[in-house]
Amino acid sequence: MLKFILRRTLLMIPQLFFLSILVFMLAKAMPGDALTGVLDSNPNASAEHIEKVREKMGLNDPWYQQYGRWVGNAIQGDFGKSYVHQQKVTNILADKVENTIILSFFTLIVTYIIAIPLGIIAGRWTDSWADKMIVTYNYFAFATPLFVFALLMMFMFSFVLGWFPYGGSVDIKLDAGTWDYIVSRAKHLVLPVMSGALLLTFSTIQYLRNDIIDQKMKDYVKTARAKGVPEGKVYTRHILRNSLLPIAAFLGIEITGLIGGSVFIESIFSYPGLGYLFIQSIGTRDFPVVTILIMISGAAVIVGTMLSDIILSIVDPRIRIE
Template identity: 30%
Template sequence: MESLTRIFYALGRALFQAVPAALGIVLVVFLFLQLVPGDVVDVMASQSGSATAENMAWLRAEYGLDKPVLLQFYSYLSHLAHFNLGYSPRYGTDVTTLILSRLPNTLLLMLLAQCVALVVGISFGVIMAVWANKWPDRLLTLLNLLLYSLPGFWMGLVILLLFSVQLDWLPSGGSQTVGANLTGWHAIVDTLRHAVLPVLSLSSYFIAIYARLTRSAMLEIASQDFVRTAHAKGLHPRTVALRHILRCALMPVTTVAGMYFGNLLGGAAVIETVFNWPGLGSLAMEAIVARDFNVVLGVLLLSAFLVVSVNIVVDVLQSWLDPRIEGKK
């Protein structure tokens, strides 16, 4: 019961902090987008090649782009209060419908990349801490240095050339095989095959971060008194390492994982472009080029919501890992 109370307390505190943060993000992004020269009507006119000044003025009035900035912002907040992200002139559909059609692909890519980064990174960190200053530690330290130094998009291009172009083991882009019309389990397997290369590219940098952080945290905790007491009780070294040292070492790892979730989302935009993955990142890039600010605002707002949600989960997880946190806060 006490554990549930701590979790609900952490959840309520995080939600209370998230609301003003989300409103601040909407305001700042909206004002910055107003400073960008041109609008979606200019792009549509340049693409059509035959737009007149009267037609452009009519389109701006139709989309509310001729109103003062404060009135546009008030109108956007009014729509947002009704869970309406507006209309996309570029795509000719509601922004909510457009984002929801791309959201599953981005969530799949990010969740797989985060899981791979955490599992592999923590495993590397445990191995490096257990065999500190020995050959496994030195070998993995060199590997982590390479993963940390190489940009994700460059890593993506290299593995794309190797596994797709040269070896022809995996697809080179997209999220599904074009024209295959797969269903059920075969469709899932096909999507996962397309996700392998983007996931490896996106997770490589974070594997190095989590590995080094786990190693340093475990080595620091291993010298504390409660660990020596556990050894004195005759517990198996593996039990001490996994149940006592690693659990405490997961505290900074989960904190950094929550902090870097925004970086993961930003990296997904680049990786989606490299692999032609139909997600929110590629949608945002297309909307920026088209000056479709409703789509850009919708993607950024949803991204902020995802980051805030992940930080809420991290707060709840930390309250479960270490009950002393509530007392400190």
């Protein structure tokens, strides 16, 4: 196991290197830069002055020179300075990373709380009325666009019923660490978490349902029943144990996928996380921030794949990664 982790970690280095080159080249290929927006929004800023600032910042240098400076600074933990916020990128990301991790964690927990029982019910009692209702819900979750469902949730529970706030992560008037502050954060999480979780359940439900149906036909299940093992134990000790393996295999990827893929939810609910920051940075051509956010997403995918393999080897003793 240790050798596998070390090998995969070393493999991440060239993967991240090539990803950084690709991301940097694509960012530079986009029309304009951060100073283009300044020129457009400020009629008093002359083109000559903007050009001098651009030259001073090194934005006119070839992309490979800019990339070399960026990599050299990144190795030292300096990911540059935001053109728009006039702060170090690391300072901007500090609070945003925490918010996205919290949102992703609770979304994943609620997703599994909903999906695993529904998948088990649908798989065990196939073609029953409960199975048909769950399958119908699954089709709805699969076909509904996330941004449409999130907007409907916001309209119903924020504007019509007024139960939950429609934006932000906490009431800014409250002091951190107080009970009211914790309650406010929880209320601000409800709509983003439920909007994501209710639609993300379809893959887990479908995987679990199909695998339970498949496992019920296996010879070892027929043998257990022939020996007189109670039906409840057949499911809990044999069928469910094997059917949950695909869920465990995708756990690492789902964790990192939520962290890197929360753009729609955070944008709709104005939730101050990495996804919301990504959309803002693209609009303002804040390339230092955009570059590091894409790098974080790429690294999350690589780490998630490794986590999935490790988790699968832990939950299934028959699998050993050498």
